[in-house]
Amino acid sequence: xxxxxxxxxxxxxxxxxxxxxxxITTSFSGLFDFINxxxxxxxxxxxxxxxxxxxxxxxxxxxxxxxxxxxxxxAFFTCFGLLLIISLQLWEPAMLxxxxxxxxxxxxxxxGVPLGVVTYRSKKxxxxxxxxxxxxxxxxxxxxxxxxVLIFGLGNVTxxxxxxxxxxxxxxxxxxxxxxQVPKTTLEAAEAFGAxxxxxLIKVQLPLALPMIMSGVNQVIMLSLxxxxxxxxxxxxxxxxxVLRSISLLDVGLGFIGGISVVILAIIxxxxxxxxxxxxxx
Numbered sequence: 001x002x003x004x005x006x007x008x009x010x011x012x013x014x015x016x017x018x019x020x021x022x023x024i025t026t027s028f029s030g031l032f033d034f035i036n037x038x039x040x041x042x043x044x045x046x047x048x049x050x051x052x053x054x055x056x057x058x059x060x061x062x063x064x065x066x067x068x069x070x071x072x073x074x075a076f077f078t079c080f081g082l083l084l085i086i087s088l089q090l091w092e093p094a095m096l097x098x099x100x101x102x103x104x105x106x107x108x109x110x111x112g113v114p115l116g117v118v119t120y121r122s123k124k125x126x127x128x129x130x131x132x133x134x135x136x137x138x139x140x141x142x143x144x145x146x147x148x149v150l151i152f153g154l155g156n157v158t159x160x161x162x163x164x165x166x167x168x169x170x171x172x173x174x175x176x177x178x179x180x181q182v183p184k185t186t187l188e189a190a191e192a193f194g195a196x197x198x199x200x201l202i203k204v205q206l207p208l209a210l211p212m213i214m215s216g217v218n219q220v221i222m223l224s225l226x227x228x229x230x231x232x233x234x235x236x237x238x239x240x241x242x243v244l245r246s247i248s249l250l251d252v253g254l255g256f257i258g259g260i261s262v263v264i265l266a267i268i269x270x271x272x273x274x275x276x277x278x279x280x281x282x
Contacts, residue, residue: 021147032151039103039157046099055091059083066268070275077271081264088257090242096156097228097238098265104160104224105217108168112220113213116175117201126176133169141166141227145234154235162231167223174216178209214277221269229262239265 025032050058059082067075085094119129144162152158182205190204206213232240239262246255 021150025151035161036152036157039160042103043099043156043160046102047096050095050099051092055086058095059086062268066272069272074268074271074275078268081268085261085264088261090239090257090261093238093242093258094261094265097225097240097262100156100160100163100228100231100236100238101221101224101265101269104163104167104228105220107160107164108171108220108224109217111164112168112171112216113175116172117179117206119172119176120179129172133172136165137169141230142233144227145231149234156236158234159228159231159236162234163224163227166227167220170219170223171213171216174212174219175209178212178216179205181212182208211277214273218270218273218277221273222266225262225266225269 053061059079062082063075063079066078085091115129119126144165145158148158148162152161186204186208187200190200195203228236228238229240229243232238232244239258242258243255243262246252246258
């Protein structure tokens with residue numbers, strides 16, 4: 001090992017990464033302050049929207065939404081699960097977790113879907129984006145927390161941005177995959193009727209790729225939920241904070257009810273997106 005180390009030069013990749021982060025934090029501090037304020041406002045708005053009504057009123061709203069998008073079975077589970085969360089006295093942490101997941105998902109889709117379209121239309125962009133997505137998807141989740149803390153400090157904003165980076169790749173990949181699976185004969189027929197590139201994209205390609213894009217939405221939501229829980233290590237609130245507190249206190253019961261609440265949210269969000277995807281496919 002020592003002989004190999006003496007032959008192969010050491011690459012100071014860790015120092016390069018630290019230098020890059022230091023340069024970013026000092027050169028763009030004003031931009032990061034603006035992003036911090038904007039993300040704080042977005043998270044606060046979603047949290048207020050979910051917690052301003054009385055819990056039972058919000059449960060009724062979410063159950064009605066679930067019934068509208070899925071069926072009575074999922075709506076029944078939504079009702080039962082949310083009432084259980086209230087009985088466990090974890091309603092506010094659950095709603096903060098849900099607010100972070102919603103904000104992260106929207107941010108991932110707003111950036112990921114257009115990036116997937118650009119990647120589909122440009123081979124040069126595709127050659128650059130694909131390796132980056134590979135790195136983003138294989139990098140351990142905890143690694144995203146370190147630069148986020150250095151740039152934005154502890155709190156929910158750090159959790160949101162780390163979650164966004166962790167959860168965005170499926171939105172890009174499945175948008176790209178959906179567009180690539182559009183039959184060429186369909187595109188040729190659209191061209192024969194004189195459709196422009198923009199019309200083909202909006203009226204043909206995106207509608208046909210929508211089921212695959214919705215599958216990406218499901219994956220983004222699940223990854224966001226898992227990362228939001230992990231982000232409790234950097235000061236994020238919500239159910240992840242309850243789980244982290246249970247670890248520090250060695251409180252099995254607290255960890256169990258926190259984990260059950262996370263599972264309930266995961267099942268509700270998963271079933272809603274799966275049913276929506278199936279409707280789009282049919």
